[in-house]
Amino acid sequence: MRFLSRRLVMPNDLNYANALFGGRAMEWIDEEAAIFATCQLETNCLVTKHIGEITFESPALQGDIVEFGLETKKVGRTSITVSCLVRNKATKKTICLADDIVFVTLDPETRMPTPHGKTMAALEAQTEQEIRNLNLQVD
Template sequence: MRFHTRKWVKPEDLNPNGTLFGGRLLQWIDEEVALYAIIQLEIPKTVTKFMSEIDFVSSAKQGDIIEIGIEVVKFGRSSITLSCEVRNKITRKTIISIDKIIMVSLDTEGKPVAHGKTKIEYVKDRLQDIDE
């Protein structure tokens, strides 16, 4: 799993118990997987279709640094399926794991559109294609 983004848990991210609010964490995850899918599929109109069971394993508190990891599970015709893990950057302790997140590319009318991708592409490879 590649960890792409780090977040610093601030006072505004806390629930009444003084730990990271689950809704805030899900917001961060949804944004991160959306950005990842849009970049991979190169279709700006890509949305969340499905998230499997969400398992909060541990919590985070103010001042913790967390990191969000994403892994591609598979490419569909108009979708990309990802898994996600969020962990404490310092302790490496898992905070949450999600086995399956499906993102779908849409056309201008909001209908699923084929993206034509079958494998992960890295920026360095895309830049190499431009240089050639």
């Protein structure tokens, strides 16, 4: 799982118990997963079809930095299924896991599902190339 994005928990993100509101976490998850799927499929014409089980394990508090780990679970003809793990940046404790988030690619004109032409093997190779291009070696 690659952790690709971070957010700061602000006062307007809190619920009555002064922890991250579950609805806000779900909003962030949908957005982060959509960005991930868009990059994987190299198209921005996709929609969220389904979000499976979301399991909340620990709270995030005001001032916490949360990070989003994403991975591709499955690739269909017109769809991609991803998982998103939200964790506390400092403690690495899992805040929540959203499993089986399904996005479907659409034809921009008809708005009907359309094949994206990607395979799991192609996406794995694409990810390896992206990591090589980042050149994260520290001297």
